[in-house]
Amino acid sequence: HELFEAQVRQAPEALAVVHEDERLSYGELNARANRLAHHLIGLGVRPDQPVAICLERSVAMVVGLLAILKAGGAYLPLDPAYPCARLRQVLDDAAPRLLLCDAAGRAALGPEALVDVSVVDLETATPTWAELPACDPEPRALGLTARHLAYVIYTSGSTGTPKGVMVEHGSLVNYLHWSDRSHYEEAGNGSPMLLSFSFDAGVTTLFGPLLAGAKLRLANPIALIHALAALEDGQTYDLIKLTPSHLSLLNKRLEADKGPAPTRALMVGGEALIPADMQFWQEHFPNVRLINHYGPTEATVGCATFAISDAVGGLASIPIGRPIANTRVYLLDGHGGPVPFGAVGELYVGGAGVARGYLNRPDLTAERFIASPFVEG
Structure with missing residues (x-):
């Protein structure tokens, strides 16, 4: 604040x-x-x-x-x-x-x-x-x-x-610094808030604009999606963030209205992303930055991001990408050791975004929030 x-x-x-x-x-x-x-x-x-x-x-x-x-x-x-x-x-x-x-x-x-x-x-x-x-x-x-x-x-x-x-202030500030540097450096029209404030993914477009001096627009999500499909030139948002479920609905509206791109950057997260939904944007709005964003609530909104390339049409699935600022991501085996390239492992997240733990669940916190064997502290 x-x-x-x-x-x-x-x-x-x-x-x-x-x-x-x-x-x-x-x-x-x-x-x-x-x-x-x-x-x-x-x-x-x-x-x-x-x-x-x-x-x-x-x-x-x-x-x-x-x-x-x-x-x-x-x-x-x-x-x-x-x-x-x-x-x-x-x-x-x-x-x-x-x-x-x-x-x-x-x-x-x-x-x-x-x-x-x-x-x-x-x-x-x-x-x-x-x-x-x-x-x-x-x-x-x-x-x-x-x-x-x-x-x-x-x-x-x-x-x-x-x-x-x-989630502590320091973790939230780390995330928002990364997000604002990535999406609001040339802030213009801010963002609409399409996700619930009870869902941590909504933090990006709730606080992001307000920390960048941009505009936050609030409305019913479905009404906003209809409005996004009818935006006039000059009203383009800096960033729109939604789930793949919302994206499918927005794509149908945009296809019917055939208007301009409603945003300079589109971030999708919260569920597995369907490549075909991203192909629509690549074909109709090639200048829009397309971002897959991944992260559990325990890692403060998002811990990994992937800038979707033109090769997305040939991918069976879209990667979750690389760690954001001050974050490390590891794939480990059952013994806590790194897996070889191409092997299946479990995802471990370290760094500034890791939450304090679970409220009123000290045993589960001790089990899940563990010391890193790779980075002291």
């Missing part, structure tokens, strides 16, 4: 976030987040404390996320579109003392889930924090460092019970 604050000082009047008819500048977004942050500090939020947030995608959602970080807390995202049972499972496991929500969040969680948590309603017409200072909270006064948690995001549960992954 200090990197976001640096952009505020640089261009406070620049457009930061757009949602339907609502538009906020960097200065306005920062002031709203600061007032709420001071309120959260008054409610006892401290470093490493998970603070749940269950809101529809909106300007208030962005304000809430920034406010939690500024107050020193770790945001615990709960998407109201997720099934109620999943949301309650996360709430029960993480046991946050505080919840930021709106009407959609209350409805998704149900009244029983709200009994044991203090609720801050961000839809309040005259919030109690409206008169609080608009100045940035001082991290040092809060005792906040890069080693404290930025967020706790739960895995999908595809390999067992969903686990809360604890």
Whole structure:
């Protein structure tokens, strides 16, 4: 959030976030987040404390996320579109003392889930924090460092019970520095947010634009995909990130509308990528950078990236690529030794992106988050 604050000082009047008819500048977004942050500090939020947030995608959602970080807390995202049972499972496991929500969040969680948590309603017409200072909270006064948690995001549960992954500020900053250098150095039109904020892949286009001084656009994902297919020249985004499932839908829309490329760079991740979907872009938009991005939640959004070449049509599958900045990736055998070239191994990830561990799961953390035999520390 200090990197976001640096952009505020640089261009406070620049457009930061757009949602339907609502538009906020960097200065306005920062002031709203600061007032709420001071309120959260008054409610006892401290470093490493998970603070749940269950809101529809909106300007208030962005304000809430920034406010939690500024107050020193770790945001615990709960998407109201997720099934109620999943949301309650996360709430029960993480046991946050505080919840930021709106009407959609209350409805998704149900009244029983709200009994044991203090609720801050961000839809309040005259919030109690409206008169609080608009100045940035001082991290040092809060005792906040890069080693404290930025967020706790739960895995999908595809390999067992969903686990809360604890990611520190330092890991998140490492990822966003790499991503912003790669995609927003000549920031123009920013990014739309197509992925859920409960899915760590959404971090790239949620915080990426805001740390680069670019624009974040929010809307329903399906509505956004329809809008992307009808973009006019000059509206091209810097980066669009989506899953292969979303990509198939976007390709159909683009093929029907035959408009210009909606983005300078297209990043796909979260599932195995289908080469044919990438061929469509190579044939119709040869100047767009195409990126396959891979990483488990435990490695902070992404740990490997592959710039898809013209040879993709001849590949049976698309590689996950090479490690991102300050990251090492190894393929090891059952004894922890590197496998020969071309042999099957298990993927191990080391470096700045490795999370602190699993929330409330010390045994599993000790089993999965191990010392590297190759790099000390």
